[in-house]
Amino acid sequence: MTGISAAELAPRIDLAVTAVQGVRECYSARPVVARAFEHVTDVEGSLAAVDEAGGVRAITVCIGVSLDDDAAEVAASVAAAARAAGGDDVPASVRVRVSRLVAPAS
Structure with missing residues (x-):
């Protein structure tokens, strides 16, 4: 890790x-x-969970995706973005939870 x-x-x-x-x-x-x-x-924290144990890092994020979008594709893109956010600091795992499917505004 960096x-x-x-x-x-x-x-x-x-x-x-x-x-x-x-x-x-x-x-x-x-x-x-x-x-x-x-x-x-009264402290603001981040939405992402970054856990470290024994020198191993795990990232978890929760997102909402539109019903019009392919949730699996969006989740894969989110995982790639989360990995890239740390630069050379590669996590052992990235978990993306699609917590909601959001209906588009009518």
């Missing part, structure tokens, strides 16, 4: 994910306890 911390990487991933064509919404992938702590302490 030395970029999980705290530095998570906001980069958030930006990369929101820039992917087909992503309509982003949701927090972090544990409920972490989100609750941030809410109580």
Whole structure:
């Protein structure tokens, strides 16, 4: 790894994910306890979850995709963007959860 911390990487991933064509919404992938702590302490956290254990990094993101888009293609693009966000810092795994299919505005 290049030395970029999980705290530095998570906001980069958030930006990369929101820039992917087909992503309509982003949701927090972090544990409920972490989100609750941030809410109580008035601290804003990133939506991406970046976990490190034993020198291995895992990334999880949750997105909403339009019913008009191919969710699998969008998820694959999001995974590639999340991997690229860290530069040379390649994660062991990237999990993309399609949490919602968003109906287009009529």
